[in-house]
Amino acid sequence: MRAPIATLLATLLLCVALPVAAQTRPPNLQPVPEPPPPPKGFELDPALEPQVTIIRRGTDTVEEHRIGGRLYMVKVTPAGGAPPYYMVDQQGDGTFTRQHPMDTGLRPPTWVIHRF
Numbered sequence: 001m002r003a004p005i006a007t008l009l010a011t012l013l014l015c016v017a018l019p020v021a022a023q024t025r026p027p028n029l030q031p032v033p034e035p036p037p038p039p040k041g042f043e044l045d046p047a048l049e050p051q052v053t054i055i056r057r058g059t060d061t062v063e064e065h066r067i068g069g070r071l072y073m074v075k076v077t078p079a080g081g082a083p084p085y086y087m088v089d090q091q092g093d094g095t096f097t098r099q100h101p102m103d104t105g106l107r108p109p110t111w112v113i114h115r116f
Contacts, residue, residue: 051066051067061076061077062077063075071089084101085100
């Protein structure tokens with residue numbers, strides 16, 4: 001009977017001691033140096049950075065994502081804690097398809113074979 005209590009006590013002490021040991025900093029830490037500038041020809045172009053416009057429509061929040069002035073994605077966050085969904089222009093032709101972050105893309109057939 002004593003062995004399980006001792007094992008439980010040792011486990012509890014270990015669970016308390018590990019986070020304390022993880023918080024101690026090792027000595028002689030040096031700051032991370034600044035990264036070097038990008039090589040010639042690889043500089044960032046501000047025109048290619050995405051622009052995000054946030055619009056409130058009623059109780060919904062709509063985020064419009066653009067690159068170079070072209071709308072490529074819209075994120076809609078409904079009010080009331082409903083999960084957000086995305087409208088994405090896959091082909092670049094202005095046709096948006098709805099995508100849900102939890103959607104796996106699996107569509108089982110739902111044909112009706114026989115009704116009783």
